[in-house]
Amino acid sequence: MAIIETRSLTKTFGKIQAVRGIDLNIEKGEIFGLLGPNGAGKTTTIGMLCTIVRPTSGQGIIAGFDIARHPTQVRRKVGIVFQDPTLDTILTGRENLQLHARLYGIPASVRNLWIEEMLELVDLRERADDLTKTYSGGMRRRLELARGLLHRPAVLFLDEPTLGLDPQTRARTWEYIRTMAKREETTVVLTTHYMEEAQNICNRVGIIDAGRIIALDTPENMIDTMGGDIVTIQAPKPPLNQIRSLPYVSAMKTSGDTIEITMKSAHLHLAELLSMIPEVISVETRKPTLSDVFIKLTGHDIRDDAAENSESWVETIARYRQRGK
Amino acid sequence: MSTNILQKELLGISAVWWREFKVFWREKSRIVSSFVQPMMWLFLFGSGIGASLSIGDINYRDYIYPGILTMSVIFGSVFFGLYIIWDRKLDVLKAVLVAPVTRISIFFGKVLGGCTDVLLQVLILFAFSFLFPSVNPWGIPLALLILLITSIALVSLGLALGSLLESLEGFQVISSFLIFPVFFLSGALFPIDDRLPSWLQVLVKINPLSYTVDGVRGALLGIHTYPFYVNLGIIAFFAATMLLLGSILFSRMK
Numbered sequence: 208m209a210i211i212e213t214r215s216l217t218k219t220f221g222k223i224q225a226v227r228g229i230d231l232n233i234e235k236g237e238i239f240g241l242l243g244p245n246g247a248g249k250t251t252t253i254g255m256l257c258t259i260v261r262p263t264s265g266q267g268i269i270a271g272f273d274i275a276r277h278p279t280q281v282r283r284k285v286g287i288v289f290q291d292p293t294l295d296t297i298l299t300g301r302e303n304l305q306l307h308a309r310l311y312g313i314p315a316s317v318r319n320l321w322i323e324e325m326l327e328l329v330d331l332r333e334r335a336d337d338l339t340k341t342y343s344g345g346m347r348r349r350l351e352l353a354r355g356l357l358h359r360p361a362v363l364f365l366d367e368p369t370l371g372l373d374p375q376t377r378a379r380t381w382e383y384i385r386t387m388a389k390r391e392e393t394t395v396v397l398t399t400h401y402m403e404e405a406q407n408i409c410n411r412v413g414i415i416d417a418g419r420i421i422a423l424d425t426p427e428n429m430i431d432t433m434g435g436d437i438v439t440i441q442a443p444k445p446p447l448n449q450i451r452s453l454p455y456v457s458a459m460k461t462s463g464d465t466i467e468i469t470m471k472s473a474h475l476h477l478a479e480l481l482s483m484i485p486e487v488i489s490v491e492t493r494k495p496t497l498s499d500v501f502i503k504l505t506g507h508d509i510r511d512d513a514a515e516n517s518e519s520w521v522e523t524i525a526r527y528r529q530r531g532k
Numbered sequence: 533m534s535t536n537i538l539q540k541e542l543l544g545i546s547a548v549w550w551r552e553f554k555v556f557w558r559e560k561s562r563i564v565s566s567f568v569q570p571m572m573w574l575f576l577f578g579s580g581i582g583a584s585l586s587i588g589d590i591n592y593r594d595y596i597y598p599g600i601l602t603m604s605v606i607f608g609s610v611f612f613g614l615y616i617i618w619d620r621k622l623d624v625l626k627a628v629l630v631a632p633v634t635r636i637s638i639f640f641g642k643v644l645g646g647c648t649d650v651l652l653q654v655l656i657l658f659a660f661s662f663l664f665p666s667v668n669p670w671g672i673p674l675a676l677l678i679l680l681i682t683s684i685a686l687v688s689l690g691l692a693l694g695s696l697l698e699s700l701e702g703f704q705v706i707s708s709f710l711i712f713p714v715f716f717l718s719g720a721l722f723p724i725d726d727r728l729p730s731w732l733q734v735l736v737k738i739n740p741l742s743y744t745v746d747g748v749r750g751a752l753l754g755i756h757t758y759p760f761y762v763n764l765g766i767i768a769f770f771a772a773t774m775l776l777l778g779s780i781l782f783s784r785m786k
């Protein structure tokens with residue numbers, strides 16, 4: 208039986224239809240990615256599943272409990288790392304975990320043991336007794352992860368767990384998530400704007416746009432639907448019609464003197480293809496990524512909204528938020 | 533099963549309480565200013581006026597000691613409650629509100645936390661009661677009881693207002709239009725008798741905090757307008773109402 212099941216889960220805020228009927232089945236132990244541009248409804252969906260946002264209609268069941276009828280039981284089963292930082296900055300790292308442990312009714316006999324384990328896991332033992340306002344952004348995020356996992360939830364929701372972190376810390380954080388998910392047999396539902404990372408870590412991904420799930424599959428299968436490899440050729444006069452009629456070419460796109468060809472088994476057919484094109488300036492072959500799938504499905508690049516390639520402003524926001532505390 | 537749930541709720545209440553206490557202890561500047569301000573009222577204001585005025589045979593500075601204790605409770609309690617506006621702004625509360633603990637328990641944890649802070653501040657002021665020769669030290673336990681109940685009422689009121697308000701601008705409004713009037717109208721600084729204009733008498737009578745001041749003054753100085761049980765009854769009723777109002781508004785928050 209699936210550990211998370213939703214049926215037509217819907218949320219409207221006044222006139223805004225944030226989530227328009229989502230059906231999901233997520234199995235125990237899965238790492239599931241919810242991908243979509245800003246405002247797609249990811250945070251709202253997670254909010255409903257954690258019972259802090261009341262659904263307008265539809266149903267959701269987590270670990271056998273209905274999110275609308277048994278919110279307290281659901282809350283016991285889930286952990287969450289919010290998109291925005293929520294640490295108590297006037298408490299130390301350890302105190303943040305102690306507060307959480309009591310709020311979740313962790314018995315006093317194991318409380319300190321579990322806290323030490325989590326601090327160990329996220330490499331924060333040395334700084335555990337410092338106020339969290341003296342932590343770096345990455346350390347705060349790691350502490351939030353530890354806090355989300357402390358009460359050993361069956362399902363862990365991670366809303367942009369790596370937002371505002373540098374690439375190195377991001378890679379480490381994903382490593383933690385993978386390790387923890389395996390060790391605690393936790394089901395993980397995450398959102399992220401970093402497509403390559405989602406591709407690496409998720410067993411399955413759902414692409415959400417304007418409140419609807421528009422695709423749901425394993426990253427591999429999604430990439431397969433792209434129809435092969437992507438070859439980018441720069442040449443002034445490509446014989447377009449001839450190329451299009453080739454049996455192994457599944458799609459073609461031109462811009463300026465560059466054509467982007469999606470083709471099956473590029474390693475077998477590339478030589479023949481190139482022999483047909485005069486004056487080739489450059490050739491580049493690559494495997495398609497989730498980003499390509501995303502562009503194909505939604506018609507726009509997630510990076511336009513999320514600034515994967517303009518790291519600086521993500522970091523600016525993160526820094527701004529931290530200063531605010 | 534049900535005892536287990538009760539246990540978890542109590543643990544939740546104590547968790548929030550514990551957190552508030554940690555924060556209070558850590559913000560030393562708040563403790564210091566909560567002590568310095570009343571002392572300035574007593575010694576700079578009270579001694580100044582007291583130089584040319586006594587009430588009955590009691591020095592003015594001693595006379596306002598119960599009123600200044602009440603003032604500490606009013607400011608400390610309401611501001612503690614209003615502080616959740618700030619907590620919400622910083623999302624500190626979000627992680628607490630998603631825990632499997634009812635809102636009511638979180639509310640009670642906050643009330644306990646606020647009362648503890650305020651009571652500790654009041655105890656510091658009591659430690660200096662020997663500077664006020666007319667104060668009867670045997671009245672302190674009774675005065676503490678009245679101040680505690682008042683604090684419960686006012687922390688709840690602060691939390692109730694804090695759950696309604698979105699922005700910190702409300703802070704200023706509440707402080708000018710609620711806290712200061714309520715303080716001035718409580719008889720903290722002057723005796724309430726027939727010499728007051730009648731409109732002022734009415735305002736003082738409908739202010740629940742007048743009964744706190746009267747009760748504390750009765751306990752410490754032996755001067756009071758109402759019998760002790762009337763003061764206690766009115767304050768207890770006020771506290772019960774505010775607890776109810778606060779828990780409803782806090783549960784509905786956001």
Ligand SMILES: Nc1ncnc2c1ncn2[C@@H]1O[C@H](COP(=O)(O)OP(=O)(O)OP(=O)(O)O)[C@@H](O)[C@H]1O
Binds near residue numbers: 220243245246248250
């Ligand atoms: N409390 C709220 N009141 C009104 N509208 C809201 C509220 N929360 C979310 N929305 C709206 O719902 C839509 C979905 O928001 P949501 O936060 O779920 O998006 P998201 O996919 O998480 O976006 P992002 O990638 O920016 O985090 C947006 O149009 C947003 O403006």
Ligand SMILES: [Mg+2]
Binds near residue numbers: 249250251290366
């Ligand atoms: Mg979001």
